[in-house]
Amino acid sequence: MLTNKDLLGIKELSVEEINLILDTSAGFKDVLGRDIKKVPTLRGKTTVNLFFEPSTRTRTSFELAAKRLSTDVINFSVPTSSVVKGESLIDTALTVQALGADFIIIRHSSSGVPHLLAKKLRVSVINAGDGTNEHPTQALLDAFTIREKKGKIEGLEIAIVGDIAHSRVAKSNIYSLKKLGARLRLIGPPTLIPKEMEVMGIDIFHNMEDGLRDVDVLMMLRIQMERQGKGFFPSTEEYSRNWGLTLERLSLAKDEVIVMHPGPMNRGIEITSEIADGPRSVILEQVTNGLAVRMAVMYLLAGVKR
Amino acid sequence: MPKELMNKKDIDRALMRMSHEIIEKNKGIEKLCLVGIQRGGVHLAKRLASKIQQIEKKEISVGSLDIAFYRDDLNIRKVQPVVRRTEVLFEVTDLKIILVDDVLFTGRSIRAALDALIDLGRPASIQLAVLIDRGHRELPIKADYVGKNIPTALSETVEVQLVEEGLEDRVILEKVSSEE
Secondary structure, eight states, X not given: OOOSSSBOOSTTOOHHHHHHHHHHHHHHHXXXXXXSXXXXXXXXXXXXXXXXXXXXXXHHHHHHHHHHTTOEEEEEEGGGSGGGGTOOHHHHHHHHHHXXXXXXXXXXXXXXXXXXXXXXXXXXEEEEEETTTBOHHHHHHHHHHHHHHHSOOTTOEEEEESOOTTOHHHHHHHHHHHHTTOEEEEESOGGGSOTHHHHTTOEEESSHHHHHTTOSEEEEOOOOGGGTTTTSOSOHHHHHHXXXXXXXXXXXXXXXXXXXXXXXXXXXTTBOHHHHTSTTBOHHHHHHHHHHHHHHHHHHHHTOOO | OOEEEEOHHHHXXXXXXXXXXXXXXXXXXXXXXEXXXXXXXXXXXXXXXXXXXXXXXXXXXXXXXXXXXXXXXXXXXXXXXXXXXXXXXXXOTTOEXXXXXXXXXXXXXXXXXXXXXXXXXOOSEEEEEEEEEOOOOSSSOOOSEEEEEOOOOTTEEEEEXXXXXXXXXXXXXXXXXXXX
16 A cells, blocks of 8 residues: 555655555556556546646656546646746645645656645645656656566666766666666766765766676666757767667677667667667557556555545 | 354365356356456356366366456545456457356445456356355345355455465355454
């Protein structure tokens, strides 16, 4: 059973809670393979997507997960809401709660916003990405995908490549994979890997070739174009030359390596198209699994006693 | 003190009789399949299937059904039910389904199972087989095949223990004191 009414981050979850979410997700994945992909489980509940940052994939995934559980869904996106008229964040959230929402899915560019709302509201708050802090459902769907493909997570050599410093996906995955007993390595330019990671018992490589040797799982991160020319790396061309995933580099990993990417991809920059569309890629399965994991999270949060 | 209602032999004999009844009523096993409700029902469905195969010398499909998503008590339960796998790897449309559970009590689990099954397709018919019928129905549901009818009080619990769960095969009745 989950103990908290909210899902704020992986940091707050115990190993048992993570495993419960993953086990429950398998049951929901069964539903997604059928003709009738909808279950009546959360009939009568209401989900509000509160996205203060543009997102198509995550918002759509949460919206569909909520609909497959039979909840009603309202999308509250910033340009059409009162937020542009200067309504405060908390007033917006209280309004949504007063409308009768049971779940608020929030994405915000500032770290800690979901935590603030969770304290102020009675409803379940699910973090869909906050600043550079966490993106817990992404890490859960990644763990679910690895477990499905490899049968386990404990003892696997897992490498995360790219902009670790600014990535909430990387942060959530580091918490989750450490808790689940994987052996982690981070690969990328020194400017994009925080020094504290070394103390956490994580291996750091600045050379792609060294880092890729014998990995079981390779997680590529999206390089954020807006970081270009800000001193983190000289240019996307140079980033791609040093840290882009090519077939030649991939051959250094184990033969049965799987390649993951949270999307959206910059094809030809952090990953080549032949790998993204190739036999080692599980990128589209991650998308499908995301639905199952988000359904499982909502189902389990609905069972938390207030 | 828990009271033993059935031992290993009793369970085996009951399942053997039920297998014969299923074959008799359906005039063979053409278009027949078994679906067990997680968890006890799944083990019993597999046991029935192996007995039916022994008798008829033909394969019969077996599936497992989880009913957590279809329960009507999610808002009032103390603990959210554990979600297990639904593995019905065959097309149920036009099949005669024998739904299998360990204990038939209020009938609410069966109601949920019927909804879950109908979301998988349009079976030709659904019949119900249970090892124990303990009475106290709250819905108009009746079993077609019963291992043993046991009159019980609401203050009692009936538990089917099976070797598949690491226990000895037996059915026990226990009084739950209301002071607890």
